[in-house]
Amino acid sequence: MLTFVAMLVDDLPLLVDSHPPFEWDRLGEHLPYEWIEQAVQASGSASLRRRRLPAQQVVWLVIALALYRHQSISEVVDGLELALPAPDASFVSKSAITQARQRTGAAPLAWLFHESARNWVAQDQAQYLFKGFSLFAMDGTTLRTADSAANRRHFGASAAVHDRVGSYPQLRAVTLTAIPTHLVRDVEFGPYDVNEMISARELMPRVPENSITVFDKGFLSAQLLCSLVAGGENRHFIIPAKSNTRWEVLSGESGDQMVRMRVSPQARKACPELPESWQARAVLAVDAGGRQRVLLTSLSDRQRFKAGDIVSCYERRWQIETSYRELKQSMLGMELTLRSQTVEGVYQEFWGALIAYNLIRLEMAKAALEAGRTPEELSFIRAFHTIQYEMTWAAVTRSYGKLPALLARLRERLKQLPNEKRPGRSCARAVKSRPFRYTVRYLKRDLN
Template sequence: MLASHLTFLQEAQEPAADLSRLAEHLPYEWVERAVQATGTASIRRRRLPAEQVVWLVIALAMYRHWSVSEVLDSLDLVLPDETAPCVSKSAVVQARQRVGQAPLAWLFEQTARTWSQQDAQHHAFKGLSLWAMDGTTLRTADSPANREHFGAQGYASGKVASYPQVRAVTLTAIPTHLVSAIGFGRYDTNEMLYAKGLLPQIPDDSLTVFDKGFLAAEILCGLTMGGQNRHFLIPAKSNTCWEVTGGKAHDADVRMRVSPQARKKCPALPEFWSARAIRTVDARGRERVLLTSLRDRRRFRAADIVACYERRWHIETSYRELKQSMLGMELSLRSRTVDGVYQEIWGALIAYNLIRREIASAAREAKPLPTDISFVRALHMIQHEMMWAAMTPAYAKLPACLHRLREQLKSLPNVKRPGRSCDRVVKSRPARYAVRYLRKVP
């Protein structure tokens, strides 16, 4: 059972044979509470009860290159039955449909909230936990149900994208890259709406770094007004206008007017909102202005704030790790139904956070930063250890395997060459007609 395989992720040194106490990171009790709280627990005895289906969905994200049948057989997820050693594909589909997305969503929220709180105290920026909010998209299978529900990108020419897409906005912990919260759904829904839904989940005593697309009084004022000691850091747009009220040219206090449209939509907004504008020049000589609510110049120096913003760009790799490394560079998600897409996304997020949580635990022992450990190597290592556990009944060896896994993770630094910069590459537009290559005549 995958529940026992995830014993590799526990930190406690209790006897491994006690299978009632499962992984510390994802206790089996949480899975049981997830299916019970959402009313999806199995009443009759099944080969694939609801709890096993939850583990299956998580495992499908870790083994994206395998079919569902291969995952079931290789990880021994099906309860034994001598009369029927195999489970049909239709039975697996029906089991996933019975469970739905609710238990996975409940489990993600529970684990993300707990793990984020545990890691926040270890990686604070002058007493503030660090977060980043950004958006991304995921492609789904091109089925009529997915296209009708999620929609797709439209072009000026009137053409529509080949695949339906899911739009998502995530709240990610900058030090560990753990996804703390997410809002996703239809592609034509504005990112601002998803971002507003995530604001209540940002903890107090925090600094959230935004992409410039979220530069709006409704978002930034909603962050600072909705909690205690919650701050923002965001780059200004080229057309952002403000009035300087104090400070210096490179580190000024500014005031901006809230548009009448924004105040009509949200009457609680003030007429003006203030920020600190820090001018900086990047490695390529381009000038950038950073707006922040950290007004104390003695405690928060401009250089420290600029360095903190540079760390925000590293969370872009979390999207690459989730969409490319874990999902195996596949063109789209597996599921062809709307509920299956939601279920699959929740399972992928739980699996991603499990790997990130184990990396953070290994980093605390080896003393490097969690982002200095290779995610791809850690993913492959955990995959191999889970496979070994499925084939080895000697559970007494699990503590030794856990120790080996941690030691291997510590020795996998993700070394970055200093001063390296990668230019963004603009891909050539596909030609409308086939390209003809002329053969040279000797």
């Protein structure tokens, strides 16, 4: 771990000779094998017969696919030696890998994500509390999936101008992310047409107690925010008001007031348990460019939470936007389309990507604590590349003199590659329409 800290904090060259060989036990400290066993057993994916790629190995494979986005699945299996050894086979065929992923499904990865995220976020929570509260941010994003018929039917796609349909199906996700460490605490994702507010309502019961959640103004809803506060002990929110938000001032001075807002008849009809009105504290915030916005919050104690505290908490929310960039661009290497052609495969792959992202962020948090820094001061890309290197180094250095055997197996695999084409497989090419950047204006011309 000390070597990892030095590599992240100091801009030092990688010293291969002095670097200790990486062992799977290192990641096992964070992701113990018992969790993977429980995930497989709880989802009913355990293999009854001995296979080269049992469900436990497939779980590691799916996580590794997110760390090695530019390598094929076969290369990842071979490079990390994920398949169990067999005397009569030197490598695993592509079809066997595909069947192993299909047998395992997405359920073990989903179970493992929720179990690991809950434990990892709580590990160093005391180090990053804000006045005794954990800080979270909730926001949404989209991710493209492979353009298969199954994915398009299930996930749907965005609609552009002139009735053009998006070139790729997309999944929509809403995440609950820890602001200090950027660890994804919880997530809801599915078809593109599912509104973010629906996913946010699903996440509300799972927001931890003694926490402050910062929202984008698109989530401003009496039903959402009231359920957050009433659904647990000491759960609070900070959210900017919209330009058309109206309220009645109850007390306070200009820039820091207690206000009351009426609940619309439409909202009460959809949710009859909502009150006729709800209260919040309105704090005026001015950014560096002079732009003003009003922040609504349930933190009504002015003695404990000054107006400046509310503003600083909200400003930290923007750091969470970088977590989507790190996941979609740094990890996926600008390959914004997921690999999987099937719906179950997309869910499995996205769960694995979230676990892999949290593993990197957890290592960064541990390194930052040892170095006396904050996780925001460390480079995500440097940490990502370090873990990639160490996992590859682990596979190569498990025994001395292994490189010749790896090269021999690579040559053997190259001999067999032409025979792995599946009969009857069609790979029709299609030209994807490019989205218009601006709305096209059609002009009527007099042809006479």
